[in-house]
Amino acid sequence: MPVRSAVPPPDPALRxxxxxxxxxxxxxxxxxxxxxxxxxxxxxxxxxxxxxxGRLPQAREEFSRVLQSIERTLGPDNANTLLxxxxxxxxxxxxxxxxxxxxxxxxxxxxARRVLGPGDSTTLAVANNLAFARYAAGDPAGAIQxxxxxxxxxxxxxxxxxxxxxxxxxQLALIRQEIGDLPLAVVDYYASVxxxxxxxxxxxVDTVIEQSYLAEVLLMAGRTDEAIAxxxxxxxxxxxxxxxxxxxxxxARQSLAEAFVVANRFDEAIDTHHRAALDSIRFYGERSSxxxxxxxxxxxxxxxxxxxxxxx
Numbered sequence: 289m290p291v292r293s294a295v296p297p298p299d300p301a302l303r304x305x306x307x308x309x310x311x312x313x314x315x316x317x318x319x320x321x322x323x324x325x326x327x328x329x330x331x332x333x334x335x336x337x338x339x340x341x342g343r344l345p346q347a348r349e350e351f352s353r354v355l356q357s358i359e360r361t362l363g364p365d366n367a368n369t370l371l372x373x374x375x376x377x378x379x380x381x382x383x384x385x386x387x388x389x390x391x392x393x394x395x396x397x398x399x400a401r402r403v404l405g406p407g408d409s410t411t412l413a414v415a416n417n418l419a420f421a422r423y424a425a426g427d428p429a430g431a432i433q434x435x436x437x438x439x440x441x442x443x444x445x446x447x448x449x450x451x452x453x454x455x456x457x458x459q460l461a462l463i464r465q466e467i468g469d470l471p472l473a474v475v476d477y478y479a480s481v482x483x484x485x486x487x488x489x490x491x492x493v494d495t496v497i498e499q500s501y502l503a504e505v506l507l508m509a510g511r512t513d514e515a516i517a518x519x520x521x522x523x524x525x526x527x528x529x530x531x532x533x534x535x536x537x538x539x540a541r542q543s544l545a546e547a548f549v550v551a552n553r554f555d556e557a558i559d560t561h562h563r564a565a566l567d568s569i570r571f572y573g574e575r576s577s578x579x580x581x582x583x584x585x586x587x588x589x590x591x592x593x594x595x596x597x598x599x600x
Contacts, residue, residue: 302427309333328358334442339382347558351372351379371413374396381421386425409452412442417433422434426448435456435459461473462477463478474511496526503515523537533571538567544560545561545564564586569582
C-alpha cells in the first residue's frame with residue numbers, strides 16, 4: 289500500500305507487552321488448554337503484537353496456532369475463523385510470498401462469499417486484504433479493480449458503517465496517484481474528503497490531512513485554481529485542528545505559497561512565503577534548516593517576480 293512517511297520504530301511498550309503475553313499464553317495453554325477461548329484470545333493478541341513489532345515469523349507461527357485452535361472450536365465457516373485465516377495470509381504476504389498470499393486470499397474470498405455473503409464485513413475485509421496483496425505484488429491494476437468492486441458493492445448495501453470505506457477510498461486514490469492516473473485520483477480524493485467529513489467531521493485531524501492530499505494532487509494535475517482553493521481550506525482547517533505553529537500548518541502554508549507561484553500570483557505568493565518564514569523562525573529558530581528553507585523559498589519567489597516583470 290502506498291505510504292507517505294517512514295514507519296516509526298516499534299514502541300518499547302510493545303516489546304514488554306509481547307513478553308507478558310507470551311508468558312500468559314504458556315500459562316493459559318497449561319492450565320486451560322490451547323482450545324480454551326481465553327487461551328485463543330491471548331495468542332491472537334500475541335500474534336498481532338508480533339506483527340506490529342515486525343517479528344513476522346513469530347506472528348505467522350502464532351496466527352497458525354490460533355487458526356488450528358479456533359477452527360476446531362468454531363468450525364471452518366465461522367466468521368472469526370475466516371478473519372484469523374485472513375490475518376495469517378496477510379503475514380505471509382508481508383514475508384514476501386506474494387504468490388501464495390494472493391492465491392490463498394482469492395480462495396478465502398470465494399469461501400467467505402459463499403458462507404457469509406458478499407456484503408458481510410468479514411468478506412469485505414478479506415477482499416480489502418486481497419487488493420492490498422495484489423498492490424504489494426506489483427499489480428496496481430488488479431488492486432484497483434478489487435477496490436472498485438468493493439466500493440460498488442459497499443454503497444449498494446444498506447446499513448453498513450461508512451467508516452469501513454475510509455481506508456479503501458483513500459488507498460484507491462493513493463494508488464491512482466502513484467501510477468499517474470491523476471484525473472481519477474482527483475475524483476477519488478474529492479470522494480475521500482467528503483467521506484472523511486461525513487464520518488469524522490471537518491476538523492478531525494485525518495480529515496484535515498486528507499484535504500492536504502487533495503490539494504497536492506490537484507496541483508499535480510494542473511488544476512491550479514482548485515489547488516489554491518483546496519490549500520486555503522486545508523490551511524484554515526489545519527490552524528484550527530493543529531494550531532498555527534504545528535508542522536502540518538507550516539507545511540500547508542508553504543504549499544499554498546508554492547501554488548500561488550505556479551499560478552504566477554506572485555504578490556500573494558510572496559505574502560504567504562513571508563508569513564511562512566516568520567512562523568518558521570518563531571517556531572524552529574532563526575538558524576534552523578526549516579527557517580532557512582522558508583527564507584530561500586521567499587527569495588526565489590522574489591526573483592521569479594522580478595524576472596516576470598522584465599519579461600525573462
